[in-house]
Amino acid sequence: MATYSTKLFGESNSTDYRMYFFSSCGPISPFHDIPLHHTTPNVFNMVVEIPRWTNAKMEICKEEFMNPIKQDVKKGKLRFVNNVFPHKGYIWNYGALPQTYEDPSHVDANTQAKGDNDPIDVCEIGNKIFPSGSVIQVKVLGILAMIDEGETDWKVIAINIQDPLAEKLNDIGDVEKLMPGFLDATREWFRNYKVPTGKPKNTFGFDEQYKGRVGPDFLECPSVYLDVFVSFLRLSLGLCT
Template identity: 25%
Template sequence: MIQHPWHEASPGPNPPHEIHALIEIPAGSKAKFEVDKESGLIKLDRVVFASVHYPAHYGFIPQTLGDDKDPLDILVLCSQGVPPLCLVPARVVGVMRMIDRGEGDEKILAVASGDRSFDGIENVSQLPASFRAELTHFFSVYKQLERKEVRVEEPEGPEVAKELILRALDFYKQKYPKK
């Protein structure tokens, strides 16, 4: 039996403080993978049509629903490679808000809880300025050659991110009530 990662994986032991990230795209990839909503399998959505790659592991928080009607996106920093469909315990450090084709889109920012390289990192402001700039640059340009405009705002801290997670967990429960 295949477990559906969006609907059946746990959002974490203590959301929004201790959460799980279901990784779809490994850091360094140009391939945009996503979990198929019907089957729960991973599928190739497209290859990023630009000379950039994902600067962090990218995925979603299970059992969440964002304003875009998709699971809440998350980027996870980890010093090691993480394959698609890996469930990563993570600590939320912030959020990046953006406007993608006129629609609001939030990306939760987190660090892998089990990676000692990120001990002490509690807020996005503690990440190197060069990494924050790389993240902003990636999301500003990754759709440019497809003629799609994305406007990226400055990252916000963990309290704002945690409020968004709680809201997305609630939206999910409203849309998909337990039977």
């Protein structure tokens, strides 16, 4: 299995901060060069951008060479997410699936809304707090269709395959059984986290229900990953407008 390292440039909490990724072959892009799929079925690579309980809005920068992780800036100011009572910062390890892209020129068939111009987001719900830049293997449990200011913004729910709960969590329904209330808390966090900045509450597709990995939702959940992977390939080939 490939291993990755990172190198930091600039001070944290500054506009100069950058985290670059490396493999044994040299510098790589976490967006383009880390594979989406692991060798194990239903296991994906995840790039952790934001550790749990932190507020700095860190993200893979698609626009810069080699796509480092940097802190997002809006109107010249570093972005920090507001706390959503009673939580502190992000309530999961938050990051992205590499080699995925939510195409802003493509209307998603599930949500009837265009993509948000970013990789697909992942909420890793295990016990360990991972530092920014970690590349971990996660088991996908389900997905939430968030609509953010008219754009599709899928939220994948997943767990680190090394987590003690990983063997017991195989679908979204298992999360409610073993972590009661956590899925509701996740939905409400995403609904309200932009309200303190003056933005409206976010909405959700599928009647606000999570889509699982198995059962009647099986065909819907994997189709999302295929869709965003195809969009990534189109972006890489310069076919996205």
